[in-house]
Structure formats: structure tokens, C-alpha cells
Amino acid sequence: MASRGRAEIVAHFPTTHQRVVDELGRRIVGGAWEPGDPLPVEDALAAEIGVSRGLLREAVKSLVAKGMLHVRPRTGTRVLPPEQWNHLDRDVLRWKQAGDSAALLRDTGELRRIVEPAAARLAADRAGPEDVRVLYDCLAAMEAAAARPGRSGYVEADIAFHRALLDAGGNRLLGSLGRAVDIALEHSFVVSIRTPGAVEASLPGHRAVVRAVEARDPAAAAAAVLAIIEAADQEITRSPGPPGT
Secondary structure, three states: OOOOOOOOOOOOOOOHHHHHHHHHHHHHHOOOOOOOOEOOOHHHHHHHHOOOHHHHHHHHHHHHHOOOEEEEOOOEEEEOOHHHOOOOOHHHHHHHHHHOHHHHHHHHHHHHHHHHHHHHHHHHHHOOHHHHHHHHHHHHHHHHHHOOHHHOOHHHHHHHHHHHHHHHOOOHHHHHHHHHOHHHHHHHHHHHOOOOOHHHHHHHHHHHHHHHHHOOOHHHHHHHHHHHHHHHHHHHHHOOOOOOO
């Protein structure tokens, strides 16, 4: 069994249901319908997308669960304001990444500043030998990826490191939060490492985090993580952007 600190890469082949959810979700995030607007008549929307009414209804249910739509008898299905969306939902994060990349990067950086230093303190207080070993394994994976042509696997290893750090404090809510924001972290890391020298500069900081956790030094662990986040923010500002932009 793979250690809990390692990222898993699973091929994803969307079902017809997921494709309909994606189509509607992207339209909502992209502003095709304003908050409070009703969705088009069911028959017309299903025909436009090219699916059955049953599939459309199931997709609508998924978006209701994500806080993006509200269904009420006689008034129909209406779009809810972004304040009510579940912004930690993996689909919502993907749609935001495609629709407003800059806002997602800003929100991710702010969330990391709030959460990760405190999580590092907790890890330094509570981490056991296995937690430290997982962090060292993730660091080794980052170092190996950094030495490969094209840095293949570096982002995945970096995500696994930060997920393992949140797990190491023994707080299950923090661990779940780390898994929930994987897509946001991936987007942030892909942009930041495109800055020349960013990968090489990040490794000593990650090494400092592991050593501080191993030494049970909460202040040093928090400071090391904060330094990583601040460096990433600067790299994102200087980055030429994600591939394809």
C-alpha cells in the first residue's frame, strides 16, 4: 500500500453525467447566468446540450449539492450567488481555475498563509516517527523530480509534501482540507515553478520544514512554511504563467 503522503495519479474518464455537470458548472462560474437567474426551460437546455431530461436533472441535483443552484416548485431552478457555493469542492475549484485563474491563485495564497503555518506548528508538536518518515519520503521525491529533465513529477511530489504536513498534526479536518484543495495547490505550483530557479530555491525551505518538525520546533516549522508560501507568491508574480497561456 502506498504511504499516505504520496500523491496518487488516476486516469479520469468523465461519464456523461460528469460532462453535463461540467458544462453547467462552467457556464455558471463563467457568468452565463447571473445569480438569481433561472436556468432555461428544461426541454430546451437538454436539447441544447444534447442529453436527456433525466441526465440534465441529475446534473442539476449535483450542482444543488455544491450550493450553486436552488430548485423550488413553481419558480424553477435558479443560480445561487458565489457566496453560497462550496469553494472547496473539487469541481468548483476546476471551474474557477479555468474561469478566473488570478482569483484562484490569490485565494489559494491567502488560505495557505492562514492554515499552513498553524498546521506546521501542530505537526512539530504531534508528529510521530512515521509522519516524519513520510515527510522525508516526499522531500526525496521532490529532489528526484527536480533532477529529471522537464521536472517530471515535481508538482505531484510537492502536493504530497504539503498534504503530508497537514496530516502530520493528527487533525483529521486539516487532513481533509489538504485533500480538498489539491487542485488549487496544483494550479499554484504549476504557475510558480515556471519561474526560473524556483524549484532549486524551494528545496531548502521544504527541507527546513521537515527538520523543524523532526526537532519538535513549532516556531521554526511555522517560519519555514511561511517562507515557502511567500517565495511562491513572488514566483507567481514573476511567472510567465501556466502552459498554454
